[in-house]
Amino acid sequence: VNALSGRSNLSLRVISGVILFPLAVTVTVVGGIPFALLAGGAAAVAALELVRMFGPLGAGEALGVLVAGALPVAANFAQDGALLPPWTALFLAGATVALLGTLLFRSGPLEALPRSAAVVALSWFYCGLLLACAVGLRRFGVGWVILAFVVTWANDTFAYFTGRAFGKRKLFERISPKKTWEGFAGGAVGSVVGALVTRWLLPTEAGPGTTDLASLSIAATVAVGAGGAVLGPLGDLCESMFKRAAGVKDSGWIIPGHGGLLDRIDALLFVAPWIYLWAAYGVS
Amino acid sequence: VNALSGRSNLSLRVISGVILFPLAVTVTVVGGIPFALLAGGAAAVAALELVRMFGPLGAGEALGVLVAGALPVAANFAQDGALLPPWTALFLAGATVALLGTLLFRSGPLEALPRSAAVVALSWFYCGLLLACAVGLRRFGVGWVILAFVVTWANDTFAYFTGRAFGKRKLFERISPKKTWEGFAGGAVGSVVGALVTRWLLPTEAGPGTTDLASLSIAATVAVGAGGAVLGPLGDLCESMFKRAAGVKDSGWIIPGHGGLLDRIDALLFVAPWIYLWAAYGVS
Numbered sequence: 001v002n003a004l005s006g007r008s009n010l011s012l013r014v015i016s017g018v019i020l021f022p023l024a025v026t027v028t029v030v031g032g033i034p035f036a037l038l039a040g041g042a043a044a045v046a047a048l049e050l051v052r053m054f055g056p057l058g059a060g061e062a063l064g065v066l067v068a069g070a071l072p073v074a075a076n077f078a079q080d081g082a083l084l085p086p087w088t089a090l091f092l093a094g095a096t097v098a099l100l101g102t103l104l105f106r107s108g109p110l111e112a113l114p115r116s117a118a119v120v121a122l123s124w125f126y127c128g129l130l131l132a133c134a135v136g137l138r139r140f141g142v143g144w145v146i147l148a149f150v151v152t153w154a155n156d157t158f159a160y161f162t163g164r165a166f167g168k169r170k171l172f173e174r175i176s177p178k179k180t181w182e183g184f185a186g187g188a189v190g191s192v193v194g195a196l197v198t199r200w201l202l203p204t205e206a207g208p209g210t211t212d213l214a215s216l217s218i219a220a221t222v223a224v225g226a227g228g229a230v231l232g233p234l235g236d237l238c239e240s241m242f243k244r245a246a247g248v249k250d251s252g253w254i255i256p257g258h259g260g261l262l263d264r265i266d267a268l269l270f271v272a273p274w275i276y277l278w279a280a281y282g283v284s
Numbered sequence: 285v286n287a288l289s290g291r292s293n294l295s296l297r298v299i300s301g302v303i304l305f306p307l308a309v310t311v312t313v314v315g316g317i318p319f320a321l322l323a324g325g326a327a328a329v330a331a332l333e334l335v336r337m338f339g340p341l342g343a344g345e346a347l348g349v350l351v352a353g354a355l356p357v358a359a360n361f362a363q364d365g366a367l368l369p370p371w372t373a374l375f376l377a378g379a380t381v382a383l384l385g386t387l388l389f390r391s392g393p394l395e396a397l398p399r400s401a402a403v404v405a406l407s408w409f410y411c412g413l414l415l416a417c418a419v420g421l422r423r424f425g426v427g428w429v430i431l432a433f434v435v436t437w438a439n440d441t442f443a444y445f446t447g448r449a450f451g452k453r454k455l456f457e458r459i460s461p462k463k464t465w466e467g468f469a470g471g472a473v474g475s476v477v478g479a480l481v482t483r484w485l486l487p488t489e490a491g492p493g494t495t496d497l498a499s500l501s502i503a504a505t506v507a508v509g510a511g512g513a514v515l516g517p518l519g520d521l522c523e524s525m526f527k528r529a530a531g532v533k534d535s536g537w538i539i540p541g542h543g544g545l546l547d548r549i550d551a552l553l554f555v556a557p558w559i560y561l562w563a564a565y566g567v568s
Binding site for chain 1 (some may be wrong): 364365366367368370372373374376378380381384385387394395396397398399400401402403405406408409410413414416417456459515518521522526528529531554557558560564
């Protein structure tokens with residue numbers, strides 16, 4: 001998300017909040033296949049945006065999209081506390097062989113091919129695996145996914161308004177000239193408060209094999225929010241760095257008026273595995 | 285492996301056969317941690333060679349080496365028919381966040397960073413995951429790993445001598461000018477015969493949770509060899525394409541007189557997941 005960037009304005013932010021957030025939350029509550037398909041579709045679109053940023057790649061694009069999109073869907077069928085089903089590793093090994101094998105039959109100059117193919121491999125991790133963490137979270141209870149959303153988006157929103165009101169010292173001028181340390185601090189408050197409110201509001205619902213969100217201590221909840229306050233902006237900066245390196249302004253075209261899907265979910269991508277770590281290993 | 289390339293000569297090939305093949309077979313028979321460490325070490329060196337080919341990357345290199353090297357070792361601790369333990373997916377998600385996060389703090393021009401980081405992600409799949417398949421094979425019985433070795437190296441050796449004796453029509457001149465269709469055909473005979481001999485010679489040893497190599501039908505064994513006869517040369521060509529795209533002659537320096545470890549294992553990397561597919565799903 002491009003909080004504090006010139007392009008993002010308040011009306012876009014409101015649309016994003018009014019339409020996208022409730023949609024994501026509703027499908028998250030529904031869970032199961034609809035939620036997995038939404039995440040898989042988002043991973044596929046994000047992978048396409050990433051691969052296209054670094055040059056068209058023919059069959060490689062299709063492989064990037066299909067494999068990245070398959071991972072969150074696969075996560076829905078994982079069992080026994082695993083993030084992905086056991087067959088996923090061999091599936092990815094086969095996809096790697098297919099990706100590199102098809103590369104040989106591309107015409108044109110060789111020089112750029114390996115690096116472009118490598119971007120496809122990156123998209124499997126960055127778009128596919130990181131969104132699979134969000135789907136995997138759902139098995140621990142819907143509250144954990146909502147927690148990831150709130151930590152991410154409360155951070156972004158608080159950072160935006162705090163930065164607008166008090167922003168002075170540049171956070172990371174080389175990549176994102178409008179971000180400030182003041183905005184970062186405000187975002188951190190947002191993440192921590194958001195985490196605490198989510199833990200307080202959401203009903204306990206631990207079933208067999210799930211970890212109850214309510215079993216998170218207050219100190220742990222603060223730690224979850226504080227970690228998200230670092231990871232969210234880091235994910236945002238990374239995606240900005242990709243765009244800057246590729247020389248594009250927006251990652252894509254999927255949401256009218258917005259910069260691309262990757263722009264919308266970049267912070268969530270870095271926050272999701274962090275929340276998963278707590279859900280799966282952090283509370284007993 | 286650069287069969288039929290000008291650089292590879294008979295004496296190197298003999299050294300490779302006399303030292304490396306028995307070493308790999310011995311450690312494979314020993315199994316357990318020594319085998320996993322050998323494969324992990326090979327994956328780490330191969331990842332370093334791959335990442336260095338496409339430019340130095342500082343902390344990214346270390347992450348490439350550590351994560352690629354960890355996957356074959358992790359495969360040794362997988363259970364219940366999985367190729368990797370359940371925690372591997374979250375480990376890779378965290379490694380992805382670390383890889384992209386550290387990228388932000390690299391100095392110098394941005395343009396090349398994402399593609400170079402993407403090569404690190406590729407090395408996790410190409411070097412780490414594909415060699416993890418070889419380690420995973422060990423659980424189905426040592427014969428399955430030997431089968432992967434024999435299918436790969438019989439292919440290479442037969443292709444070399446057949447190509448030298450009868451080679452005329454170019455197989456893939458753009459990448460590997462010395463490879464011929466005659467050599468490819470000879471290699472295919474080598475893979476199939478090697479597969480049949482391995483299945484015939486190796487003692488049955490199916491224990492609980494393993495699939496007996498002897499339960500592979502003759503037709504299936506021919507199919508395994510034939511698939512390896514395509515995948516081995518494809519893996520070889522891919523690695524040659526990497527070197528050609530990077531403008532280097534050898535992938536590395538680890539084995540004196542040889543072109544680099546990646547040059548030695550490139551065909552095995554593509555054959556291992558194919559054999560794993562048969563061991564895990566092909567026979568009942």
